Amino acid sequence: xxxxxxxxxxxxxxxxxxxxxxxxxxxxxxxxxxxxxxxxxxxxxxxxxxxxxxxxxxxxxxxxxxxxxxxxxxxxxxxxxxxxxxxxxxxxxxxxxxxxxxxxxxxxxxxxxxxxxxxxxxxxxxxxxxxxxxxxxxxxxxxxxxxxxxxxxxxxxxxxxxxxxxxxxxxxx
Numbered sequence: 778x779x780x781x782x783x784x785x786x787x788x789x790x791x792x793x794x795x796x797x798x799x800x801x802x803x804x805x806x807x808x809x810x811x812x813x814x815x816x817x818x819x820x821x822x823x824x825x826x827x828x829x830x831x832x833x834x835x836x837x838x839x840x841x842x843x844x845x846x847x848x849x850x851x852x853x854x855x856x857x858x859x860x861x862x863x864x865x866x867x868x869x870x871x872x873x874x875x876x877x878x879x880x881x882x883x884x885x886x887x888x889x890x891x892x893x894x895x896x897x898x899x900x901x902x903x904x905x906x907x908x909x910x911x912x913x914x915x916x917x918x919x920x921x922x923x924x925x926x927x928x929x930x931x932x933x934x935x936x937x938x939x940x941x942x943x944x945x946x947x948x949x950x
Contacts, residue, residue, distance in 0.1 A: 778817075781814075781818050793819075794820060794821040795821075795823070796903075799827065799896075800833060801892055801933070802937070804941050807896065808942060821898070821900040823901040827889060827890050827904065832859065832871070833889040835886075841860065870936055877932060877933060883917075886918070890904075890915055891924070894918065895930070
């Protein structure tokens with residue numbers, strides 16, 4: 778909001794978009810902190826890491842594959858995040874979410890991408906595909922966005938237990 782005000786004050790072009798990390802596991806900024814800017818000044822959102830560095834793809838269900846990002850030198854913090862206690866709990870919740878993906882006929886990656894795209898305040902999703910095939914599969918997530926009904930979104934919220942809106946509402950009671 779401050780950047781917008783300063784730009785207007787000096788007759789400059791104000792910001793039109795915010796680039797934010799947003800995925801099934803990281804929701805606070807886009808869902809709680811930014812909505813006022815969406816409504817008041819029309820800022821859009823460009824999201825990054827929609828698959829949480831690969832965590833939402835299911836590839837870490839059984840540990841850290843040798844050729845994954847978490848196995849790279851310098852990424853021990855990421856590996857620790859996945860293999861730690863919270864990471865194991867997260868993987869268990871994601872296995873439950875994968876059941877929803879199966880019901881919809883899509884992969885967990887496609888469900889995670891469709892979920893990001895379902896947010897009306899998201900205008901762009903930055904993908905980091907490693908292969909052309911992976912990019913093609915990720916783009917197919919578009920067809921699953923309309924299939925994410927209110928009931929499915931609530932089911933995902935319940936499984937993951939991280940909806941900032943629900944947390945905020947329960948804290949207000």
